[in-house]
C-alpha cells in the first residue's frame with residue numbers, strides 16, 4: 563500500500579490491543595465493538611483474564627508469536643512505559659504499525675519509540691481527545707499574546723494514575739516553551755518559595771475517579787485567563803486512538819502526530 567494511508571479501503575483495519583484489562587484497554591475494546599472500520603483480532607494482558615467486552619484475552623508473553631498468528635494491521639498500546647517499549651519493539655520486528663497512548667516515558671523510552679519508527683509507522687500522542695488538540699492551539703496563541711504573564715499548569719486525574727505530571731501536562735509545557743522559549747518548571751511549591759520571574763508552576767492532583775482535567779492559568783496583576791479541558795469519559799481517548807489506528811494503517815514507516823489525523 564502507498565504511504566498515504568487507506569483511502570478507498572473498505573475492509574476494517576485489523577487491530578491488536580495491549581493492556582486489554584486496563585482502564586483504557588477495556589474502553590478500547592468496548593468502543594471498537596461499536597465501529598465497523600476496525601476489527602479487534604488480538605487482545606493481550608499481562609495478568610491473565612479470560613475475556614473483556616466479549617473478546618478473548620491472551621497472555622502478553624510471546625506477543626511476537628501472537629502478532630504472527632493473528633496478523634493485525636495496527637497495535638494500540640495503552641499500558642506502562644516499560645511494557646510499551648517491549649511491545650513496540652515486537653511490532654517493529656513483526657512489521658506491525660503501532661499507536662501508542664502510554665505516557666510517562668523517560669528519555670530512553672522515547673528513543674526506543676523513535677528507533678521503532680524507523681521500521682514501522684508509529685503514532686504516539688499523550689492525549690487522543692479533540693478538545694486537548696484545540697486547547698493546545700489556544701494555549702499557543704494565548705502565551706504568544708501575553709508574553710509577560712505568569713503561567714501555572716495544573717492537572718487532575720484519578721487516584722490510579724502512575725505518572726506525574728501527566729503526559730498531556732508535559733506536552734502543554736513543551737507547547738508553552740515553543741511559544742515563549744524554555745522556562746524553569748517548578749513542580750509544586752512548599753515552604754518559603756516565592757515565585758521567580760518567568761518560572762512555570764506545575765501541579766498534579768490525584769483524587770477519586772477524575773478522568774482527566776488540564777488547566778493552563780495565565781495572569782498578570784490586572785487580568786487572569788484560565789484555559790481548561792475536562793474529559794467527560796475515556797471514550798473520547800479510545801475513539802481518537804482508533805481513528806489514529808485507521809489513519810495509520812498502510813502508511814510508510816516513520817513517526818506521526820495525532821494532529822495529522824485530525825487534519826485529514
Ligand SMILES: NC(=O)C1=CN([C@@H]2O[C@H](COP(=O)(O)OP(=O)(O)OC[C@H]3O[C@@H](n4cnc5c(N)ncnc54)[C@H](OP(=O)(O)O)[C@@H]3O)[C@@H](O)[C@H]2O)C=CC1
Nearest residue numbers: 581584585586608609640641642645663664665688689690
Ligand atoms: N494518550 C491518551 O489519550 C491517554 C493515555 N493514557 C495512558 O495510558 C496508560 C494506561 O492507562 P490506564 O488504562 O488508565 O492504566 P491501567 O493501570 O488501568 O491499565 C494498564 C494496563 O497496562 C498493563 N501494564 C501496565 N504495566 C505493565 C507492565 N510493566 N507489563 C505488562 N503490562 C503492563 C496492565 O496490566 P495488568 O492488568 O497486568 O496490570 C493493564 O492492562 C497510562 O500511561 C496513561 O497515562 C490514558 C488515557 C488516555
Ligand SMILES: O=C(O)C1=N[C@H](C(=O)O)C[C@H](O)C1
Nearest residue numbers: 665688689723728729730774
Ligand atoms: O492516565 C490517564 O488517565 C490519562 N493519561 C493521559 C496523560 O497522562 O496525559 C491522558 C489523559 O489525561 C488521561
